[in-house]
Amino acid sequence: MSTLAITGGRVLLPDLRVVEADVLVDADAGEVLDVDESREVAGDDDLDASGGLVMPGLVNAHTHVAMTLLRGYADDKPLDAWLQEDIWPAEAEFGPRDVRAGADLGILEMVKTGTTAFADMYFHVPEVVDAVRESGVRARVGHGAVTVGKDDEGARADVEESLDVAREFQGAADGRVSTALMPHSLTTVDEALLREAVETAREEGIPVHFHANETLDEVDPIVSERDERPLAYADDVGMLGETDFCAHGVHVDDAEIELLAERDTAVVHCPASNMKLASGMAPVQAMLDAGVTVALGTDGAASNNDLDAFDELRDAAMLGKLAADDASAVPAEAAVRMATEGGADALGIPAGRVEAGALADLVVVDFDEPHLTPAHDPVSHLAYAVTGSDVRHTVCDGRVLMRDRQVLTMDESKVLARARDRARAVADRAGGE
Numbered sequence: 001m002s003t004l005a006i007t008g009g010r011v012l013l014p015d016l017r018v019v020e021a022d023v024l025v026d027a028d029a030g031e032v033l034d035v036d037e038s039r040e041v042a043g044d045d046d047l048d049a050s051g052g053l054v055m056p057g058l059v060n061a062h063t064h065v066a067m068t069l070l071r072g073y074a075d076d077k078p079l080d081a082w083l084q085e086d087i088w089p090a091e092a093e094f095g096p097r098d099v100r101a102g103a104d105l106g107i108l109e110m111v112k113t114g115t116t117a118f119a120d121m122y123f124h125v126p127e128v129v130d131a132v133r134e135s136g137v138r139a140r141v142g143h144g145a146v147t148v149g150k151d152d153e154g155a156r157a158d159v160e161e162s163l164d165v166a167r168e169f170q171g172a173a174d175g176r177v178s179t180a181l182m183p184h185s186l187t188t189v190d191e192a193l194l195r196e197a198v199e200t201a202r203e204e205g206i207p208v209h210f211h212a213n214e215t216l217d218e219v220d221p222i223v224s225e226r227d228e229r230p231l232a233y234a235d236d237v238g239m240l241g242e243t244d245f246c247a248h249g250v251h252v253d254d255a256e257i258e259l260l261a262e263r264d265t266a267v268v269h270c271p272a273s274n275m276k277l278a279s280g281m282a283p284v285q286a287m288l289d290a291g292v293t294v295a296l297g298t299d300g301a302a303s304n305n306d307l308d309a310f311d312e313l314r315d316a317a318m319l320g321k322l323a324a325d326d327a328s329a330v331p332a333e334a335a336v337r338m339a340t341e342g343g344a345d346a347l348g349i350p351a352g353r354v355e356a357g358a359l360a361d362l363v364v365v366d367f368d369e370p371h372l373t374p375a376h377d378p379v380s381h382l383a384y385a386v387t388g389s390d391v392r393h394t395v396c397d398g399r400v401l402m403r404d405r406q407v408l409t410m411d412e413s414k415v416l417a418r419a420r421d422r423a424r425a426v427a428d429r430a431g432g433e
């Protein structure tokens with residue numbers, strides 16, 4: 001067994017207490033062996049955490065990672081117009097190599113800003129899997145299926161591709177890749193095809209991930225056509241299981257919140273995307289009060305416009321107060337839990353906590369910075385003052401991916417150059433800016 005010791009720092013424990021301790025990791029099994037307050041650990045390799053805080057790697061539980069190529073491509077529009085007029089025409093120009101370049105760029109950004117696991121809904125998924133494999137991060141991936149605007153054959157093929165991808169890549173990259181059936185949303189996938197695919201997913205034990213109740217433009221037609229709330233429809237289709245997770249949950253009523261809690265279906269809150277597209281404010285404190293598992297997601301880089309999960313943490317704590325009209329809503333501890341164990345729960349991975357037996361998905365945040373001084377309460381800083389650029393080391397599955405801000409598994413300048421070239425060519429083909 002080879003071991004990694006993370007020494008000299010403080011450690012964020014699962015109960016959110018912060019103690020002086022070293023962390024010993026089994027680098028082969030990718031697991032935390034010990035959190036040692038006596039500071040007597042020694043490992044085959046050592047990461048210096050002095051002046052820093054060892055904490056769980058953040059989980060970005062909803063993104064479209066290759067959309068980094070469209071960062072800043074189209075801003076300042078509502079969801080529907082933004083997707084139809086700008087994003088979908090540009091994405092129609094994406095080939096596999098574009099998705100790979102965008103995925104590499106997004107993963108590089110996430111590793112540098114302390115995210116160790118993410119959920120990704122996109123297309124050309126084999127490219128995303130390769131990017132995950134080579135970079136060393138962890139992800140639950142899926143093919144986003146859309147049937148609107150397609151003929152019967154094309155619609156069925158897209159939904160089948162989503163099932164096929166989920167079957168094929170489950171367990172890839174030494175188990176760091178898991179999968180889900182990913183119907184895009186309740187309004188963009190045909191009902192009969194949706195029911196059939198979800199039934200198959202249930203039989204085969206495949207989780208389901210989808211966009212839900214993001215905007216009123218999406219909720220209102222369902223309510224008027226079906227005379228039921230979107231999540232009642234989703235429940236009837238069978239996509240609110242305990243391994244399932246939906247993104248957004250902005251416009252949910254009390255009965256839908258109850259349903260999510262009863263079914264143990266996680267909601268991925270995406271505050272920056274919801275603000276930028278003016279989608280609305282998710283009732284996060286009400287969901288937490290009802291016992292819903294809430295995770296955090298950046299959504300794609302084109303509606304954020306970065307993949308820094310620490311930004312998301314801060315936005316969640318801020319927007320949660322505004323939504324509840326209560327400054328005590330979504331306190332720092334709740335936001336930190338959403339970004340760590342909430343995300344791990346949504347993705348179904350035993351991470352998000354620094355304790356023996358958990359996955360060794362860890363980051364070290366530098367606290368020796370002007371904007372983090374003094375540190376009366378480190379958890380407050382994590383929610384309100386830390387940014388992704390404060391991350392010193394990133395470890396995933398027991399392997400050091402970034403040491404002293406140097407990413408070891410990717411060639412940073414090459415990734416940036418390739419992404420710039422690919423993004424420019426996509427924009428040219430799409431006739432954009």
Ligand SMILES: N[C@@H](CCSC[C@H]1O[C@@H](n2cnc3c(=O)[nH]cnc32)[C@H](O)[C@@H]1O)C(=O)O
Pocket residue numbers: 064079083087088091121122123143144145146158184211214273299300303
């Ligand atoms: N197979 C589909 C692709 C779906 S991938 C998932 C899609 O979600 C889109 N997307 C990104 N952000 C959001 C959002 O906030 N709400 C809904 N869709 C989004 C993204 O641009 C991407 O097209 C097709 O052939 O069109």
Ligand SMILES: [Zn+2]
Pocket residue numbers: 062063064211247299300
């Ligand atoms: Zn999305």
